[in-house]
Amino acid sequence: MMQQLEKQKLTPSIFEKMSEHEQVVFCNDPVTGLQAIIAIHDTTLGPALGGTRMYPYETVDDALEDVLRLSEGMTKKCAAADLDFGGGKAVIIGDPKTDKSPALFRAFAQYVDALNGRFYTGTDMGTTMDDFVHALKETNFINGVPKAYGGSGDSSIPTAKGVVYALEATNDYLYGSNTLGDKSYAIQGLGKVGYKVAEHLMEQGATLYVTDIFDEAIERIVEKGKMHGTKVHVVRSEEIYEVDAHIFVPCAMGSILNETTIASLKVDAVVGSANNQLTTPDMAMKLREKGILYAPDYIVNAGGLIQVSDELYEPNAERVLWKTKAIYDTLLDVYKVATNNGITTEEAANIKCEKTLLEQRHRNNFYSRDRRPKWQVRE
Structure with a gap:
């Protein structure tokens, strides 16, 4: 099997790119046209937190490279800002001006929900708070939403x-x-x-x-x-x-x-x-x-x-x-x-x-507490 991988240059290179990340999820929903990647870099400080970017990447490799870089940056950003969260990011492949739909964001939210709290997301380049109002119908793990939905508004x-x-x-x-x-x-x-x-x-x-x-x-x-x-x-x-x-x-x-x-x-x-x-x-x-x-x-x-x-x-x-x-x-x-x-x-x-x-590696107990506000918890 290893010899087979060595011959297939593309496959090991993808795993090498992801080697510093805890988890990478490829999301595909042909009905809505969803093609997305979620990258969780490090959850030492808590669940991964990072926005979802929508951009018309030319190739899947381009999208993967971007999401890996961005998610690693989120780990540093959370640590530097003294937040109890780790680094994560998501990218949706598509033109935000022509490829958006409520159904696409609901489909994407189902992938987020399947991670069961390991990844919280919201707006980034190419996405808006309104997009994630649709996502809220499928998952609790969304933030950066309008004040009318219990959020804090424009980030x-x-x-x-x-x-x-x-x-x-x-x-x-x-x-x-x-x-x-x-x-x-x-x-x-x-x-x-x-x-x-x-x-x-x-x-x-x-x-x-x-x-x-x-x-x-x-x-x-x-x-x-x-x-x-x-x-x-x-x-x-x-x-x-x-x-x-x-x-x-x-x-x-x-x-x-x-x-x-x-x-x-x-x-x-x-x-x-x-x-x-x-x-x-x-x-x-x-x-x-x-x-x-x-x-x-x-x-x-x-x-x-x-x-x-x-x-x-x-x-x-x-x-x-x-x-x-x-x-x-x-x-x-x-x-x-x-x-x-x-x-x-x-x-x-x-x-x-x-x-x-290093200091917080064994001290964080985020996963043992439900910090979600009441409005965000579905019955």
Whole structure:
């Protein structure tokens, strides 16, 4: 049997890709057109928690690679944010503009339910709270739903607040003041999070350089700038890396920091909400060698995760804000550890997460408690 596997190069490579994950589930429902993958990376701290992304991946291998990377990032994010959850993620292969249906999300929810609490999920890129209202009909293990259904609402709000706290911490570390308004920012992506960050910076009087693939997003922020009497500089997508600004703020797709883009950067720091910004781990060293301070993305963008995880204790906006504010001190600590030990900020953040996982390995008893709010428990 092993000799047979060795001859079939594809099969062992798939298992090798999944080797650091506890569980990977392929979901297929021909009736609704559902094709999805759920990846559970690590449940040391508690059940896996992570959103479900819908994207028209060109191949199943592309979808698998993305979900494995994203779920591993969720383990780090939960550990860094001091949450009693592990890392997981799901991807649905399809165009969110044309391939969605209530039946598809109900079919997907049945796969989530079959995991019996090992995986909680909700919105991510390409999915909305309304999609998961349909999913709630099939499973209890959904969070990040509208307030009308007992949820805490739009998770992009605390995510954006977390980015702002991270920017303040970065300014404090680099310039000795956490004031935002006297600096310039190159913002890549004006979606749910990027727009809110841009809006806040604009209100503070900051100089903005922006880009987005959708013209309506650009027009919206430019009009907002006119209302505030602030000039918004619009640049093409490929030009955002060459902007002479203080901080680059990536809030769109991941894997955007590579040798080419890093060579083009003229900023002092990179602080943004996009997931998995480094194409490979060694890009953190490239940034350090160039003198660019990098804020590990899974610390910066943890605000939304904090909110959706909080729903399992019943929503509490004050508690979410309190934990999101901790991003400021967490990031400052990572910067100091990196500087004092001559390592990258990515390494410093990973060390912090590994320490948390080791300390909590035998202390978590999440599975022995039912933390689901009453509205979420079906009779």
